[in-house]
Amino acid sequence: MNLVGTPKELNKTAEYLKSEFEMKDLGKTKFCLGLQIEHCVSGILVHQSAYIEKILKRFGMDKAYPLNTPMIVRSLDVKKDPFRSKEDDELVLGPEVPYLSAIGALLYLAQCTRSDIAFLVNLLARYSSAPTIRHWKCVKDVLRYLRGTTDMGLFYSEKSTNDQVFVGYADAGFLYDPHKARSQTGYVFKNGDTTISWCSTN
Template sequence: MEQPPGFVQLDAIGKPLVCELKKALYGLKQAPRAWFVKLSSYLKNLGFISARADSCLFVNKSDDAITYMLVYVDDLVITGSNEAVVQSLISKMSTEFSLKDLGELSYFLGIEFHRSSRGIHLTQKKYIHNLLSKTKMLEAHSYATPMAVNIQLFANDSLPFTDPRLYRSMVGSLQYLCYTRSDIAFTVNKLSQFLQEPTIKQWECVQRLLRYLNGTSSHGLLIKPVQQFNIQSYTDSDWGGTKTKKNKNEEVEIIPENKRSTSGYCIYLGANPIMWVSRKQQVVSRSATEAEYRSVADSITDLMWVLSLLKEMYIDVVKTPCIWCDNIGTVALASNLVLHSKTKHVELDVHFIREKVAAGIVTVGYVPSSYQVADILTKPQVYSMFAYCRAKLNIISQDEVHNGEAR
């Protein structure tokens, strides 16, 4: 570090000396790492172990208590099975670091936490208000769904949008909102595919999504108390395009420009969804079974990470996790070791599904399409199906939480 003006010391030949830092300065790129090294070293001396599945999670298990600490830069969330142990930890850390105890968790990284007898309701109402204020849409009329079922988006589908930076900024902000709003995950994923050269039509879809959020700003994820920690995943795929029924006798098929399918899955811990994904697949699938098979493979990958994390948190999973999909061919392919002619081209790493099923680590089961919760993550839906999936994903309003509590 260079010496500050007015305090310059020179060496024997008249060259300015440099300062040797005793600790990292705020703003330097090394500062966050230096802080994490110091904090983690201190916690390890107290008996905490950094989880291998997530290095920002620290776990301390003793004979009478288990304590968790989640670290995000210099913001800490501490919880545990024994309140006295938690308070003792805070007191110890106060002697080493300058801490400000904010009490019970109510607001963290833009997420609001509301406690009730039904559980903990996670919302981002203030965050949504800021997005609507930025786009001057606070008074806009709302929509019942985030995306129209008959919309077709592709590159150059209309005139270029005049402010692409605004488009990128809004879509990027909406991506963070997906942490508590799985009901908009597919729409945001779709809009994220046009960040380079957005069009007016795509911006209108952003506005529609904002209108939907304006009418559902108090909606959020309800985390319910559970007795047993069972894991299951609902997995779906939209093979090469979205099919929407116009009426009883006519069907309109919307096919994306590059024919790649969309994978969607949601992992539940007990009655609570803890992870959801909506993403476009990397390759073109030759059949609906193959598209679903790839989606199941992605789901199992994240499920294995969840199992690893729970193990480090000393949480026992009672039953074998089950992957639910609505394609009978995929269910058969996952458990049948015969290499079928129509799947010989599938990459070998995708077939690790069979390895996990054969080892009894996971099972793959069939669920009818009408009960497939992950359908909301692969395509736009009519309101009736959308409302069903949204409720199954525990996305409800604050009024619904309070009304349920009153009953």
């Protein structure tokens, strides 16, 4: 059980629970649902480095050369865009290529702590029904990017919330997807300097 509150509230609640149930106080939460929680002097860092290492080994990318960016530059020519749908002369990846498993693993990461890959993972997930070798290469590029950024996460400052401003941003690109004539929508909400909610979808 995780409790959140002031030290006084936490102690009071813990003492009450101990009086009602047989339990142990394990101290501050350090790991929860794949999230690693580091209690620093000035705040809390939430990241998923252990989870990233796990999926890198799972897909044989734990020793791959890391990339500085998660996504290659897209071409303005729709016929050369690496993110275009399957063409007639291309083969669909067979079950021996774990495309769907990789997308699922990346989606969990993108939704929990890594907003920097949210757009790209959403884009690659659209080709789950008929992925090609082009799309699989892009998935591996994301994994290579993660290998070089395993320690990135969300930092929650211990500053009083009175000093922090809640800000939201939203945008939509009309006909952003030239292949299917769909718009791309995204938003991000921040509390102070920390991103607390985000989404990228079409």
